[in-house]
Amino acid sequence: MLKTPLMLASLTAIALALPAAAQEQTRTKTFEGPNVSAVQTTTVDRETGTATRDREATNLNTGNTASSSAVRQRTETGAEVSLTQTGPQGRTRSVEGERVRTENGSTFTGTATGRRGETYGLASGRSRDGQGNSSASQSVTNSAGETLASRQRTTTRANGQVSNTVTRTRAEGVSRPPRARRPRG
Numbered sequence: 001m002l003k004t005p006l007m008l009a010s011l012t013a014i015a016l017a018l019p020a021a022a023q024e025q026t027r028t029k030t031f032e033g034p035n036v037s038a039v040q041t042t043t044v045d046r047e048t049g050t051a052t053r054d055r056e057a058t059n060l061n062t063g064n065t066a067s068s069s070a071v072r073q074r075t076e077t078g079a080e081v082s083l084t085q086t087g088p089q090g091r092t093r094s095v096e097g098e099r100v101r102t103e104n105g106s107t108f109t110g111t112a113t114g115r116r117g118e119t120y121g122l123a124s125g126r127s128r129d130g131q132g133n134s135s136a137s138q139s140v141t142n143s144a145g146e147t148l149a150s151r152q153r154t155t156t157r158a159n160g161q162v163s164n165t166v167t168r169t170r171a172e173g174v175s176r177p178p179r180a181r182r183p184r185g
Helices: 005-023
Strands: 024-032 036-045 050-059 065-074 078-086 092-101 105-113 119-128 134-141 147-158 161-170
Touching: none
Parallel strands: none
Antiparallel strands: 024 036, 036 050, 050 065, 065 078, 078 092, 092 105, 105 119, 119 134, 134 147, 147 161
8 A cells, every 4th residue: 555645644633633532522402493592512521521511591582591501520439510500580599419329329419509599408319239129219408407308219029029119208388399319410
């Protein structure tokens, strides 16, 4: 095979471009509908373990805009996550915390700040064994450490039967507790 200077320059350019492409990838999606315009940009850097997602949606009838920004940073034991959402009236809520992998599942602990500035503690966990049995739990606490709501689910499998048990508790006066699930970011 005859190697020309142009061929060598092309191969060198391709070889140098490959590592840069593997480091960070950005993808943008747009949506244009009759009532809403939206854009989402996702950036993933596998080398540093960072993923970000920014979304913005605009109501074309009113001009109101809602946005969200999520960041996930991989750690040795799991990931740190942060999510901020801003509604059309400019009020913001956020969730921050850490997900830790365990031998049979994962745990999440963090805090949430509501649109009115109230702060909540979040905790959840899930586990699974090798026989198809699993459990999951979530809890929400207020700034004083009192449990506002909790949920425990257990699924067991035996003799071809599946049994689900769900237990929920809610503090008196709490009509709708804040969500206790981990943010997806």
